[in-house]
Amino acid sequence: MNGDSFIKYMARQSRSNNSTRAAVADKREAILRAAITVFARNGYFNSKVSDIAGEAGIADGTVYLYFKSKEEVLHSVFDRLMEEMISEGEKELEGIIDADKRLRRIAQLHLEKLGSDRNLAIVAQVELRGSTKFMEEFSAAGFGQYLDIIRQTFIEGQKQGVFRQDLNATVCAKIFYGALDEMVTNWILSKKSYALAPMADTVMEVFFGGVLKK
Amino acid sequence: MNGDSFIKYMARQSRSNNSTRAAVADKREAILRAAITVFARNGYFNSKVSDIAGEAGIADGTVYLYFKSKEEVLHSVFDRLMEEMISEGEKELEGIIDADKRLRRIAQLHLEKLGSDRNLAIVAQVELRGSTKFMEEFSAAGFGQYLDIIRQTFIEGQKQGVFRQDLNATVCAKIFYGALDEMVTNWILSKKSYALAPMADTVMEVFFGGVLKK
Amino acid sequence: MNGDSFIKYMARQSRSNNSTRAAVADKREAILRAAITVFARNGYFNSKVSDIAGEAGIADGTVYLYFKSKEEVLHSVFDRLMEEMISEGEKELEGIIDADKRLRRIAQLHLEKLGSDRNLAIVAQVELRGSTKFMEEFSAAGFGQYLDIIRQTFIEGQKQGVFRQDLNATVCAKIFYGALDEMVTNWILSKKSYALAPMADTVMEVFFGGVLKK
Amino acid sequence: MNGDSFIKYMARQSRSNNSTRAAVADKREAILRAAITVFARNGYFNSKVSDIAGEAGIADGTVYLYFKSKEEVLHSVFDRLMEEMISEGEKELEGIIDADKRLRRIAQLHLEKLGSDRNLAIVAQVELRGSTKFMEEFSAAGFGQYLDIIRQTFIEGQKQGVFRQDLNATVCAKIFYGALDEMVTNWILSKKSYALAPMADTVMEVFFGGVLKK
DNA sequence: AATGAATGAGCATTCATTCAT
DNA sequence: TATGAATGAATGCTCATTCAT
DSSP, X not given: XXXXXXXXXXXXXXXXXXXXXXXXXXXXXXXXXXXXXXXXXXXXXXXXXXXXXXXXXXXXXXXXXXXXXXXXXXXXXXXXXXXHHHHHHHHHHTTOXXXXXXXXXXXXXXXXXXXXXXXXXXXXXXXXXXXXXXXXXXXXXXXXXXXXHHHHHHHHHHHHTSBOTTSOHHHHHHHHHHHHHHHHHHHHHOSSOOOSTTHHHHHHHHHHHOSBOO | OOOOOHHHHHHHHHIIIIIHHHHHHHHHHHHHHHHHHHHHHHOTTTOOHHXXXXXXXSOHHHHHHHOSSHHHHHHHHHHHXXXXXXXXXXXXXXXXXXXXXXXXXXXXXXXXXXXXXXXXXXXXXXXXXXXXXXXXXXXHXXXXXXXXXXXXXXXXXXXXXXXXXXXXXXXXXXHHHHHHHHHHXXXXXXXXXXXXXXXXXXXXXXXXXXXXXX | OOOOOHHHHHHHHHHHHTHHXXXXXXXXXXXXXXXXXXXXXXXXXXXXXXXXXXXXXXXXXXXXXXXXXXXXHHHHHHHHHHHHHHHHHHHHHTTOOXXXXXXXXXXXXXXXXXXXXXXXXXHHHTGGGSOHHIIIIIHHHHHHHHHHHHHHHHHHHHHHTSBOTTSOHHHHHHHHHHHHHHHHHHHHHOSSOOOSTTHHHHHHHHHHHOSBOO | OOOOOHHHHHHHHHHTTHHHHHHHHHHHHHHHHHHHHHHHHHOTTTOOHHHHHHHHTSOHHHHHHHOSSHHHHHHHHHHHHHHHHHHHHHHHHTTOOOHHHXXXXXXXXXXXXXXXXXXXXXXXXXXXXXXXXXXXXXHHHHHHHHHHHHHHHHHXXXXXXXXXXXXXXXXXXXXXXXXXXXXHHHHHHOSSOOOSTTHHHHHHHHHHHOSBOO
């Protein structure tokens, strides 16, 4: 005995092919966006699942239809961010051949991306680091890949003869990333409001030419 | 008023001045050390007060004789670290006049300090950032001071004519700190075991001279 | 926007209006009844929230869906009792005009009400007094109102010419209430089992006529 | 090897006969007084042993040299009060033969005693009732004895022909006590400041003559 | 799929009591 | 006797997760 009405039956039919998948993605997306807002506001550990659900305008239980746990929500935020940064980066870097120009473009993209969404930046910089376990086990993949892109670009530059060959590419990649990262962290914590993206230029200036007077 | 003998009175005084105060400091110290170990292992939020007490070999309640709350333990870890880094730094830098040499020494000290205590480094890098609130409200003082020392040194170098005057000192300080910070973070997360301190050289090499081939 | 059928929507509505509200009231009620039992058995401070939950046959956390805290449970017990005694009293006294008959009816109702639920009486007599704060801040309203009804009735009797006009109404109301109260307290503490309500007659006899032989 | 000084030794000797016992009684007394103050302020369950010790100007542990537990302190407060009221009462009533005069004197003494020490009254009225267990198990003896003195006096009055013989002495004793008790309770809770003792007259007036107009 | 009431494991903190000094 | 640092059992409350509807 199925109590469903005809109307509901039709509605389910119409949903089942295209729109279902899209709707699912939409709601997942909405939850992730809500999570970023909430995590940025209170931190991961101080955020309740019900806060996320409330922010997303859904019931608490619904979160569990799209994510296995609160932790998985956090991982998904990170995964999506890394995925986006890498894929967007690849697209943007497609035509750029010179390693120095590629590196400069990476710096710009990095700061543009995080500078355009303060909440996302907060979660990325602060919350995602709130757990050694997380850093070790989960972020490894995405983050390592990101750092590797920088490293490969640096090596390419060394081959191209633009970058000094006496420097360790891995360490240089870290320095480069660390410098950018610090720009973001300070931007988040700053009480003043300023654009993040333009700082890419100064970073590149120093990274390329150093601070010593010649 | 008090039936105690003079000798006994003096003994008690001397105890309460020397050994008691020392004992109190010792236990506080022991708790902090235990907390660093435990926080490094599980993260702040996943650490129980009873874990800290257990690690320190004391009863749960005893923690509260020395700290007001679990949170205060975390803050104390941070405060002590910043204090140490700043005071040790000041002592080490005393005789060094050249800004470039001072900066190099700061880099070395930073990596030596954190490189000598992996747990402390983990807490410093990972746990202390696990809370936006924490970063904003508490670390502000110590961390800001630390960054300012670097900035002042840089400005000094600009005056001395060693550093380029067209660069913004604040941004350069952040780049310098960010690069060092990333060395530490990667060192912590790395599965390989290597010395952290020597990386100061490469960082200085890049920070000073840049990566571009001349 | 919602794929639910109209029928289903209506069904849910009617459920949330009737049965849901009733169910909520039922569970609140069940918790209050459980609390009275538990408080009567062990006293407020020696009762655990889990005792109340256990007695009510629900999980610990469920108590907090209906009450903000353990303390609020106690207050609710008291509030409900005062409310009931006053509203039931007003209903019962409606047609009674003579002040002496009203007073007698109040005495009967008071002892009937508490005499019909030993646990409730225990909580009312013993637990609710276990805190000066409670007596001062919370019971003020209800208890004061109750005592005032007695006082007004006494004044009415003085106007009607049944009661001596040389007596202070407030003090007489307290004597009346105090006498009844002591009946209840002794009944609770007594190891013998006897009916409480009939004692109203003796109290009225003494209160009306005094103990002196004429 | 005993480190005690000669002075201390002599001091101990001088204390050991008379003054020791007195000193012990004094400190016990001081603790009880402190306890009354503290219990009156916060209630028994909300009072810490360290509060009592602090109020008495001694160390926490010292309380346990004079009392077995916090609960025993409460019982001692009660025991001493009952003892005092009964022994003082007996002394005061010694020469009084007429039962009505005895009863009037009891009422006066009761209100004088509690009216002279608000904190004691608070503890007696409010805190000592905060536990069914307490009322049942401990106060039984003292309180029962007190009520019995009233009852016996009433019976005496019936024999003397002053009191009506158709009334149950036990119930009358309770009414009498209940009326007095309520005077005290209201006095404690009242925000206005007034003398408690004079209310004995009104209580006797009503108890003896009743409220009905003749 | 969506709901949200119910669950119950988990934990920071308190405080009566002890005991070495 | 007196101290007060140390203990550790005890508990109110939270919140991630489940599941009947």
